[in-house]
Every structure is written in C-alpha cells, then in structure tokens.
Amino acid sequence: MTEVHKIARLSVVASSIDPLCxxxxxxxxxxxxxxxxxxxxxxxxxxxxxxxxxxxxxxxxDRARRG
Known part of the structure; x- marks a missing residue:
C-alpha cells in the first residue's frame, strides 16, 4: 500500500484559459x-x-460537537 502524506498547502493556478488548464x-x-x-x-x-x-x-x- 502507498504511504499517505499529509497536505501542508495546496494551490491551483490557471496556466491557460482557452483551453482551460x-x-x-x-x-x-x-x-x-x-x-x-x-x-x-x-x-x-x-x-x-x-x-x-x-x-x-x-x-x-459536527452536529454532536455543536450540541
């Protein structure tokens, strides 16, 4: 099984709008x-x-935590 890593930061930046990618x-x-x-x-x-x-x-x- 592949080791699971914790994400510290994620970003998404457009490099083209036509086609969108x-x-x-x-x-x-x-x-x-x-x-x-x-x-x-x-x-x-x-x-x-x-x-x-x-x-x-x-x-x-979440409901249980909020009471």
Missing part, C-alpha cells in the same frame, strides 16, 4: 509536487470533493 501544486512536509490540471479533471475533483464534504457521518459529528 492549470497547475495544481501540493506541498507536504517532505516535498512539493506539481500536476497539470484540465477542465474535465477539475470538474471531477469538484464532484469528488462535494461528495466528501457532504457525507452523512461528518454532518452528524
């Missing part, structure tokens, strides 16, 4: 990695992040 830069405590990003992949990330952020167990935990 950019650079994703991820900093971890040990290294910085850069990836090229196109519009289709960005939409896929948005969908995956939305699903992650709206998971029922997370919402229930």
């Amino acid at each position: 950019g650079i994703v830069e991820i900093d971890t405590p040990n290294t910085t990695v850069r990836f090229e990003l196109n519009e289709d992949m960005a939409h896929s990330f948005c969908t995956d992040l939305e699903r992650f952020l709206t998971q029922a167990p997370r919402r229930e935990q």
Whole structure:
C-alpha cells in the first residue's frame, strides 16, 4: 500500500484559459509536487470533493460537537 502524506498547502493556478488548464501544486512536509490540471479533471475533483464534504457521518459529528 502507498504511504499517505499529509497536505501542508495546496494551490491551483490557471496556466491557460482557452483551453482551460492549470497547475495544481501540493506541498507536504517532505516535498512539493506539481500536476497539470484540465477542465474535465477539475470538474471531477469538484464532484469528488462535494461528495466528501457532504457525507452523512461528518454532518452528524459536527452536529454532536455543536450540541
């Protein structure tokens, strides 16, 4: 299994608007990695992040903390 690294910083910068593409830069405590990003992949990330952020167990935990 691949080791999981903790993200220290993430940035996304557009490198072109026609076609829309950019650079994703991820900093971890040990290294910085850069990836090229196109519009289709960005939409896929948005969908995956939305699903992650709206998971029922997370919402229930937040409610329990707020009381």
